[in-house]
Amino acid sequence: MVAARSDSPQRPLLSRLDRRYAVAGSLIDKNSTVPLYLQLAEELQDAIQSGSLAPGGRLDSELDIATDLGVSRPTVRRAIQELVDRGLLVRRRGVGTQVVAGPAETGSRLLSLYDDLSRDRKRPGTQVLSSTTLPATADMAHRLRVQPGSPVVRLYRLRSADGVPLALLENFLPATVAELSLTALRSASLYAVLRGSGVTVKVARQKIGARVATDEESRLLGRPPAETVLTVDRLAFDDSGRPVEWGRHTYRPDRYDIAMTLTV
Amino acid sequence: MVAARSDSPQRPLLSRLDRRYAVAGSLIDKNSTVPLYLQLAEELQDAIQSGSLAPGGRLDSELDIATDLGVSRPTVRRAIQELVDRGLLVRRRGVGTQVVAGPAETGSRLLSLYDDLSRDRKRPGTQVLSSTTLPATADMAHRLRVQPGSPVVRLYRLRSADGVPLALLENFLPATVAELSLTALRSASLYAVLRGSGVTVKVARQKIGARVATDEESRLLGRPPAETVLTVDRLAFDDSGRPVEWGRHTYRPDRYDIAMTLTV
DNA sequence: TAGTGGTCTAGACCACAAG
DNA sequence: TTGTGGTCTAGACCACTAC
Numbered sequence: 001m002v003a004a005r006s007d008s009p010q011r012p013l014l015s016r017l018d019r020r021y022a023v024a025g026s027l028i029d030k031n032s033t034v035p036l037y038l039q040l041a042e043e044l045q046d047a048i049q050s051g052s053l054a055p056g057g058r059l060d061s062e063l064d065i066a067t068d069l070g071v072s073r074p075t076v077r078r079a080i081q082e083l084v085d086r087g088l089l090v091r092r093r094g095v096g097t098q099v100v101a102g103p104a105e106t107g108s109r110l111l112s113l114y115d116d117l118s119r120d121r122k123r124p125g126t127q128v129l130s131s132t133t134l135p136a137t138a139d140m141a142h143r144l145r146v147q148p149g150s151p152v153v154r155l156y157r158l159r160s161a162d163g164v165p166l167a168l169l170e171n172f173l174p175a176t177v178a179e180l181s182l183t184a185l186r187s188a189s190l191y192a193v194l195r196g197s198g199v200t201v202k203v204a205r206q207k208i209g210a211r212v213a214t215d216e217e218s219r220l221l222g223r224p225p226a227e228t229v230l231t232v233d234r235l236a237f238d239d240s241g242r243p244v245e246w247g248r249h250t251y252r253p254d255r256y257d258i259a260m261t262l263t264v
Numbered sequence: 265m266v267a268a269r270s271d272s273p274q275r276p277l278l279s280r281l282d283r284r285y286a287v288a289g290s291l292i293d294k295n296s297t298v299p300l301y302l303q304l305a306e307e308l309q310d311a312i313q314s315g316s317l318a319p320g321g322r323l324d325s326e327l328d329i330a331t332d333l334g335v336s337r338p339t340v341r342r343a344i345q346e347l348v349d350r351g352l353l354v355r356r357r358g359v360g361t362q363v364v365a366g367p368a369e370t371g372s373r374l375l376s377l378y379d380d381l382s383r384d385r386k387r388p389g390t391q392v393l394s395s396t397t398l399p400a401t402a403d404m405a406h407r408l409r410v411q412p413g414s415p416v417v418r419l420y421r422l423r424s425a426d427g428v429p430l431a432l433l434e435n436f437l438p439a440t441v442a443e444l445s446l447t448a449l450r451s452a453s454l455y456a457v458l459r460g461s462g463v464t465v466k467v468a469r470q471k472i473g474a475r476v477a478t479d480e481e482s483r484l485l486g487r488p489p490a491e492t493v494l495t496v497d498r499l500a501f502d503d504s505g506r507p508v509e510w511g512r513h514t515y516r517p518d519r520y521d522i523a524m525t526l527t528v
Numbered sequence: 529t530a531g532t533g534g535t536c537t538a539g540a541c542c543a544c545a546a547g
Numbered sequence: 548t549t550g551t552g553g554t555c556t557a558g559a560c561c562a563c564t565a566c
Contacts, residue, residue, distance in 0.1 A: 035554060055409075056505055061532060072556045077533085087467045090505050093533040094564030100467050100505040101409055110526055145319075145365055202528050203351045203364050209521035210474035210494040228492040230474040241320055241354050241364040257473035260524075262374050264466050299535060325551060336537045341552085357552040358545030 028069060036071055040079035048088050048099055055101035059089070062097075087261035110260055111204060113159055113167060113249075114189035122161040126186050129220070130156035133175055143235055144174050144243045151175035157185070158220055165221045167251045177244050190245070191236075199238050201245070206234035208258060213250065221252055228253055292333060300335055304343035312352050312363055319365035323353070326361075351525035374524055375468060377423055377431060377513075378453035386425040390450050393484070394420035397439055407499055408438050408507045415439035421449070422484055429485045431515045441508050454509070455500075463502050465509070470498035472522060477514065485516055492517055 028039045047053045059065070062080065066073045080097060083089040091097045117124035133151050141148040155171040171190060173180075178197040185193055191201050213221070213229045221229075230251040238244045251258075292303045311317045323329070326344065330337045344361060347353040355361045381388035397415050405412040419435040435454060437444075442461040449457055455465050477485070477493045485493075494515040502508045515522075 037554080063532090072558090074557090075555060078554090080533095087469060090466045090501070090503050091533060092503050092564080093562065094531075095504075096532060096564095098505045100501050101507055102469065102499065102501070110524075111528070200528075202354045204526045205351060205366065205523070206526065207521045207523045208472055208494070210492045210517040212492055228474045228476055230472070230494075235366065237354070237364050237366070239354050239356050240359075241362045243365055253474040257471045259469070259471045260374075262468045262470065264375070264464075301535080327551090336539090338538090339536060342535090344552095355552060356545080357543065358550075360551060 028071070037075050037078035037082065040069070040071070040076065041082040044079060044083055045086070045088060048083070053099050055099050057099045059097040059099075085263060087263055110258065111201075112189040112191055113169075113256075114192075117159075117161050117166075123163075125160040125163065127158040127160070128155070128182050128185055129158055130154065131180070131182055136174075140172050140246065143246045144172065146174050146176075153180065155180070155185070155190070161255070164255065165252070166255055167249055168217055168220055170248045172246045173244060190247075194244070199244055201236045202239045203241075204234050204236040206232055208232055210253070217250055221250075223252065230256070230258070232258075292335070301339050301342035301346065304333070304335070304340065305346040308343060308347055309350070309352060312347070317363050319363050321363045323361040323363075349527060351527055374522065375465075376453040376455055377433075377520075378456075381423075381425050381430075387427075389424040389427065391422040391424070392419070392446050392449055393422055394418065395444070395446055400438075404436050404510065407510045408436065410438050410440075417441075417444065419444070419449070419454070425519070428519065429516070430519055431513055432481055432484055434512045436510045437508060454511075458508070463508055465500045466503045467505075468498050468500040470496055472496055474517070481514055485514075487516065494520070494522070496522075 028036055028043070030036065032039065044053070044059075053059070059080070060068070062073050062076045066076045069076070080089060080091070084091060088100055089097055090100055114124050114126070132154050134154055135149040136144065136146055136152045138148050140146075140152050141150070144152065146152070151174075153173045153175050155169070155173070157169040157171075158165055159167045159169055169190075178194055178199050180193060180197075184196065194201060209231045210228060211231060213223065213225075213227050215225060217229060218225045218227060230253045232247070232249040232251070234245075234247040234249070235243055236245040236247070292300055292307070294300065296303065308317070308323075317323070323344070324332070326337050326340045330340045333340070344353060344355070348355060352364055353361055354364055378388050378390070396418050398418055399413040400408065400410055400416045402412050404410075404416050405414070408416065410416070415438075417437045417439050419433070419437070421433045421435075422429055423431045423433055433454075442458055442463050444457060444461075448460065458465060473495045474492060475495060477487065477489075477491050479489060481487075481493060482489045482491060494517045496511070496513040496515070498509075498511040498513070499507055500509040500511070
């Protein structure tokens with residue numbers, strides 16, 4: 001409701017502002033450790049997803065919101081930009097900011113299958129099929145920027161949702177990157193485990209494709225032979241720009257697809 | 265080269281700054297219509313992709329760059345943020361900004377297949393197989409936020425690269441959105457044609473999956489029956505947040521995959 | 529003409545990492 | 548302690564849209 005432009009223009013501007021301002025005090029907490037622009041972004045997202053801000057509806061101007069909330073315009077702009085990046089708002093100069101139509105999609109469904117499943121309340125499970133250290137092939141060495149022959153950890157995991165096999169995850173990591181706890185890997189995503197070891201994944205580049213499953217993949221995924229699989233080939237980098245993980249994943253396309261929001 | 269921190273710390277700081285400053289004048293043009301932060305972002309991207317800024321290399325601090333170039337720190341921050349979003353740079357507080365390893369990937373490969381192919385110099389071609397207006401089914405009406413039965417344009421196109429069939433593109437648009445020139449569609453992307461009609465696509469939500477091709481798809485794509493196809497199901501919105509296009513696309517996975525960069 | 533978002537400035541204080 | 552990026556302020560001018 002806050003920052004929602006009234007659809008009844010006959011109501012005086014000032015009283016609308018005043019009414020909102022009375023609520024504004026509870027909106028953002030300047031003493032919180034959470035940045036103001038993130039607090040405001042979350043408030044706006046809640047308002048959109050709860051329907052208080054209807055699709056097609058216009059927000060108040062950035063300056064109005066800033067005045068109402070007692071923050072600066074750049075802070076408001078940054079909050080709005082967050083939601084533009086998430087595909088929930090669109091802006092036009094000379095016009096204003098409007099809510100994008102359609103259902104409020106949830107998270108990314110891009111980087112962590114485990115977290116995706118958790119968010120969808122799907123009860124994720126992980127079976128570590130194999131965990132070995134082997135010398136880097138030329139291909140691995142090239143991708144991971146290590147010397148050929150240097151030790152690389154290979155993880156091979158079967159990810160399931162509600163007990164049904166969903167994906168085969170093959171990952172390669174330079175052995176120098178981290179010691180991995182197999183126990184932890186059963187109940188968390190690889191990136192979460194890495195974070196616990198001080199490795200922060202910041203960027204990933206990936207390619208999505210499709211092909212016919214191998215016999216092994218079909219067997220492990222509990223599918224008839226020669227079915228289709230969705231594939232993801234990913235290289236992840238940490239916060240110093242160094243490659244820390246190369247992943248080749250195959251998904252059952254009858255039970256999973258990759259969702260994303262694009263902004264121009 | 266500009267803004268590259270020297271790897272030889274014995275060189276005095278001041279002379280490094282002076283040397284860069286001499287170049288700085290040609291770097292950005294304050295009278296250009298191109299925003300300063302975009303000019304700087306392009307300069308930095310060129311420096312990274314040309315190898316002047318090596319993977320793992322550190323940039324000068326934001327304040328140093330701002331001083332050198334004679335712009336404010338927020339402008340420099342915004343330029344750097346652009347490249348962080350593109351997955352070329354990573355930042356750590358207390359440490360600095362570093363270049364992400366790996367080959368400089370080109371564009372998005374996400375929204376416009378036609379533009380992707382052009383960028384890769386692949387000579388894209390389009391055959392409009394069908395262009396009809398039909399009443400909206402319940403499914404179309406729900407997605408496009410129109411009344412069931414209201415007129416919807418259905419486009420069915422075969423996209424090829426260097427003469428080889430690559431993808432089947434089926435699109436539905438509310439007839440009120442735009443008049444589409446079939447001639448223009450043969451030599452441009454749908455979104456480019458829409459833009460010419462005053463419709464600006466700002467946001468799109470899509471799901472990527474895979475399945476076995478239908479007989480018709482196999483025939484049109486010039487493939488044996490029952491091969492795998494990569495599928496994209498997309499809903500696009502214009503700059504007022506209104507749904508303007510629903511697309512169902514199928515790709516030959518042996519000749520195309522979907523590449524993207526993710527940032528956390 | 530009035531109002532909107534887009535860009536830019538010149539400061540400030542802070543949390544964090546490293547020496 | 549020093550330097551880094553992270554956040555925030557309080558202005559300013561502009562291009563564009565709608566009336």
